[in-house]
Amino acid sequence: MGRRILWGLAPLLLPYCALFCAGMALTMAQSLGLFLPVGPGEATLDHYLTLLEDQAMGQSLGLSLFVAFVSAAGSVLGGTLLALALWRMPPGLRRVGVVSKVGLILPHVAVAFLVLLMLSRTGLVSSALFQTGLISSPEEFPNLLHTGSGLGMILAFLLKGVPFALLLVGAVLFGFDIRLVQTARMLGAGPLRTFWSVTLPRLLPAMHSAFIILFLYAFGSFDIPFVLGESHPGMLSIRVFDIFFQRDLSQRPQAMAILTLMFVFAALFAMLYNRFAAYLDGWRRKL
Amino acid sequence: MKHAPTIIILALLFLLPVVVLILQAGAPGWRFPELWPELSFDGIAFLTARPRPFLTALASSLGYSLVTVALTLAMTILPAKTLAFTSFRGKNLLEGLLLLPALVPAMTFSMGLHFIFIKIGLADTTPGVILVLSMVSYPYMLRALATGYTLMGREYAVCARNLGASKWRVFLEVEMPQLLPAIAAGASVVFLVAFSEYFLVFLIGGGSIASFTGYLFPLITSSNRGLGALITLVFLAVPIVLFIVLELGLYRYHRKRRMR
Numbered sequence: 001m002g003r004r005i006l007w008g009l010a011p012l013l014l015p016y017c018a019l020f021c022a023g024m025a026l027t028m029a030q031s032l033g034l035f036l037p038v039g040p041g042e043a044t045l046d047h048y049l050t051l052l053e054d055q056a057m058g059q060s061l062g063l064s065l066f067v068a069f070v071s072a073a074g075s076v077l078g079g080t081l082l083a084l085a086l087w088r089m090p091p092g093l094r095r096v097g098v099v100s101k102v103g104l105i106l107p108h109v110a111v112a113f114l115v116l117l118m119l120s121r122t123g124l125v126s127s128a129l130f131q132t133g134l135i136s137s138p139e140e141f142p143n144l145l146h147t148g149s150g151l152g153m154i155l156a157f158l159l160k161g162v163p164f165a166l167l168l169v170g171a172v173l174f175g176f177d178i179r180l181v182q183t184a185r186m187l188g189a190g191p192l193r194t195f196w197s198v199t200l201p202r203l204l205p206a207m208h209s210a211f212i213i214l215f216l217y218a219f220g221s222f223d224i225p226f227v228l229g230e231s232h233p234g235m236l237s238i239r240v241f242d243i244f245f246q247r248d249l250s251q252r253p254q255a256m257a258i259l260t261l262m263f264v265f266a267a268l269f270a271m272l273y274n275r276f277a278a279y280l281d282g283w284r285r286k287l
Numbered sequence: 288m289k290h291a292p293t294i295i296i297l298a299l300l301f302l303l304p305v306v307v308l309i310l311q312a313g314a315p316g317w318r319f320p321e322l323w324p325e326l327s328f329d330g331i332a333f334l335t336a337r338p339r340p341f342l343t344a345l346a347s348s349l350g351y352s353l354v355t356v357a358l359t360l361a362m363t364i365l366p367a368k369t370l371a372f373t374s375f376r377g378k379n380l381l382e383g384l385l386l387l388p389a390l391v392p393a394m395t396f397s398m399g400l401h402f403i404f405i406k407i408g409l410a411d412t413t414p415g416v417i418l419v420l421s422m423v424s425y426p427y428m429l430r431a432l433a434t435g436y437t438l439m440g441r442e443y444a445v446c447a448r449n450l451g452a453s454k455w456r457v458f459l460e461v462e463m464p465q466l467l468p469a470i471a472a473g474a475s476v477v478f479l480v481a482f483s484e485y486f487l488v489f490l491i492g493g494g495s496i497a498s499f500t501g502y503l504f505p506l507i508t509s510s511n512r513g514l515g516a517l518i519t520l521v522f523l524a525v526p527i528v529l530f531i532v533l534e535l536g537l538y539r540y541h542r543k544r545r546m547r
Contacts, residue, residue, distance in 0.1 A: 008369030012362050012385065012429070019422045020388050023400030030399065037402070085293040096294055102301040105526045107483030109500050110519040113507045114304050117311060117516070124307060162300065213390065220392020222486040223500075227507055237394055244398065256398070263395040270390050271383070 024263060031256035038249060047253040051261075059233035064219055067150040067235065071157035072215035076207050078158065079165025086166075087173045097170065103163035108156070112227035115156045119144050145228060152228040153235070157218045165210040172206045173199075201281075208277045216266050236262060305523070311516035333514055344502035345521070347413075351488075351496070352481035354417050356474045359425040363473075367432035372441055389426035393487060396422075401490055411493040419491045424480040428473035435469025436462075464544060471533055479526060 006013075026035060031048070033041045051057050086097045103111070118124050126141040135141055145152035176199070184194045218224075225235040234242070236258060243255040334341055370382060388396070397419055401410060409415035439462070447461045448454075485500035492498065499522065506515035 002375070005369055005373050005375055008373070009366045009381075011364075012366040012425070015362060015418075015422070016385065016388075019400060019418060020396055022403060023396035023398075023422075026399030026402055027395060028399075030402070035402075082293070082297070085290070089290050089293070093290060096297060099297050099301045102305060102523065105479060105523055106519070107485070107500055107503075107522060109483070109485050109503055109507065110522050113503070113515055113519060114308070116507065117307060117512065118304075159300070159304075216390050216392070220394060222394060226486075237392065240394060240398075259392075259395045259398060263391050266391040266395075267387060270387075 027256050027263070028260050031253055031260045033253050036249070036252065047257045048261075050254060051257055056233055057239075057258075060236050060239050063148075063150055063233050064236045067153050067157070067225075068215045068219035070150075071154045071161055071218050072211050074154070074158050075161025075214050076165045076169075076211045078162040079167075079210065080169050080203065080207060082162065082166050083169040083173050086170065087176075094174075097166070100163035100166050103159050104167065106160075108160060108221065108223040109227065111156045111159050112152075112224045114159070115152050115228060116145070119152065119155070146230045148230055148233065150229075153218075153224050156224045156228055157214070161210075161214045161218075164214065165207070168206045168210045169203055172203055176202065204277070204281070208273070212270055212273055216269065220262055220266065305520075308516045308520050308523075312513055312520055314513060331517065334517070340497070341502065341518075344497045344499045345525070347497040348482055348499035349525070351413055351417050351420065351498075352478050355420045355424060355481040356428075356477050358417060358421045359428040359477050360470065360474065362421065363425055363429040363432055367429055368436050370429075371433045371436035385429060386426045388422050389424070393423045397487055397490060404491060410491060411495045413492075413496055416488055416492045416496050419487050420481045420484060423484075423487065424477040427476040427480065431469045431473030431476070432466065435466045438469075439465045467537060467540070471537060475526075475530060475533070478529065482526065483522075 029035045032043045032045070033047065034043055082097070082100070086094050089096075106114075116123065120126070121138045121141050121143060126135070126138055129135045129141060130138070180198055181194055184198045185191075189197070220237055222237045222241065225238050226241070229235050229238055240255045240258050243251050243258075366385075370378070400419060400422075404410040404415050409418065443461050443465070444457050447457045452461070483500065485498070485504060488496060488498040489501060494501075499518075503515065503518045503522070506512075506518060509515070
C-alpha cells in the first residue's frame with residue numbers, strides 16, 4: 001500500500017483502531033479473565049466452558065436467532081412487495097411511499113412503545129374487541145406479548161425493517177431501466193418469467209444487503225428486547241445486560257464471553273452470507 | 288383503483304400508528320376499555336409546567352447527534368475519496384472490515400470500550416458519547432460519500448487542477464457542490480442513528496448525559512401513556528423539520544449557484 005493511500009485512509013483508520021479494535025480487544029481480554037476491574041488475572045477459558053454448560057444460554061441463542069431471522073426475512077419480503085407495488089404506480093402516485101419514512105424515523109424505543117399501546121392486554125386492539133363484544137374482559141385477549149414467543153419483538157422489528165428494505169430495494173427498482181422489462185415482454189416472456197429472469201436478479205443484491213443488516217441488527221440489539229422482551233429466556237443482549245449490571249463483578253467475564261461469541265458469529269455470518277450470495281448468483285448465471 | 292390495496296396497507300402500517308399517537312397524546316386518560324378517547328391537555332400542561340428536563344434532554348440529544356454528523360463527515364471524507372479512486376491489494380477486505388462497526392452488535396465493542404473510557408476519563412462525558420456514536424454510524428457516511436465520489440468521477444477535479452486551481456479550491460468549488468447530495472444522504476442516516484440510540488448513550492453517558500430516548504424510556508412502562516405518546520410525536524417531528532430545512536437549504540444553494 002502506497003504512502004499516499006495510507007495518508008488518505010488515516011483519518012478513519014486511527015479512530016477505527018483506537019475505538020473499535022481497542023474496545024473489541026478489551027471485551028475479548030475480559031472474556032478470558034484479563035484486565036478486569038479487580039486487577040490483572042490469568043488467562044482462562046473457564047468462562048466459555050460455563051456458558052457451554054448453561055442450558056438457558058442455548059434457549060437465549062435460539063430465541064435471538066429466531067426473532068432475528070423471522071423479522072429480517074419478513075421485512076425483506078414485505079419491503080420488496082411494497083416496492084414492487086409502488087413501482088407499478090404512476091410516478092406521481094408513487095410519492096405516497098413517503099409515509100413509510102415514519103418507520104425509519106421513529107427510534108426503536110418508540111416503535112416498541114407503539115406495539116405496547118396497540119397489542120398489550122389493555123391496549124387498543126383489546127379495547128376495540130371489547131367494544132365490539134368479542135371479548136368481555138382484558139384477560140380474554142390473548143397474551144401476545146411477554147410469552148417467550150418473541151412475537152411483540154418481531155412486530156416491532158418489522159415496523160422498522162419493512163421501510164428499510166423498501167428504501168434499499170426501491171432505490172434499485174425506481175432507477176431500473178423499464179426497457180429491459182419491455183424487451184423481455186416483446187420477446188415473448190410472460191409476466192412471471194419476466195419477473196423471475198429480469199427483475200428479480202437485479203433486486204437480489206439490495207435484498208441480500210437488507211437481510212444481512214436487519215438480521216444482525218435484530219440479533220444484537222438491546223432497545224426493543226428491553227421493552228418488549230421477557231427475561232426467561234431473554235434475548236442474548238438482555239442476558240449480557242443482566243450479567244453485566246445486576247450481578248457481581250466476578251461474573252463479568254461471562255458477559256464478555258457472550259459478547260465475544262456474538263461478535264465472531266456476526267462477522268462470520270456477514271462474510272459467509274456474502275460468499276453464499278455470490279455463489280448462488282454465479283450458479284444462476286450458469287443456468 | 289387498482290392501487291388502492293397498496294395505499295391502504297401503507298396507511299395501516301405507517302399512518303395509523305401516528306393517528307393513535309396523536310389521539311393518545313391528546314387523551315392521557317385513554318384506557319381499557321374505552322375505544323374513543325376523551326380529549327384533555329394534561330400532557331401538554333405537564334410539559335409546560337416542568338419544561339426543564341424535557342428541553343435539556345432534547346437539546347442534549349440534538350447537540351450530540353449534530354456533532355456526531357460533523358465528526359463522521361470529517362473522519363470519512365478523505366478515506367471515501369481514497370477508496371473510490373484508488374485500488375490496492377486487500378481493498379475489498381479493508382472495505383469489509385471498515386463496515387463491521389455498523390454490522391456487529393454495538394454492545395460487543397462498546398462494553399469493552401466503556402472500560403477503557405473509565406480509565407482515561409471519557410466515561411460519563413459528552414465527548415465519550417459522541418465518539419462511540421460516531422463509531423457505530425460512520426459506515427453509513429462512508430458508503431454514501433464513496434458512492435458520491437464514484438458517481439462524480441475524477442475528471443472535473445483533474446480538469447480544474449490542470450487549469451491551475453489549488454487543491455483546496457478544487458475541493459471547495461468543484462467537489463463539494465457535487466458531493467452535497469451524498470453528504471445530505473449520509474448525514475440524515477447518521478443523525479437518525481445517533482438521535483434514536485438509547486443503549487449506548489445510557490452505557491457511555493452513565494445517566495449523567497441527558498438524552499431524549501432516556502427521557503422517553505421510563506414513560507413507556509409508566510402509566511402515563513399520554514405523555515409517552517406526546518414525546519414520541521416530538522421524536523417524529525424533530526427529524527422531519529431538520530430534513531425539510533436540509534432540503535430547502537440544498538434547493539436554495541443550487542438555485543443560487545445556477546444564477547451566478
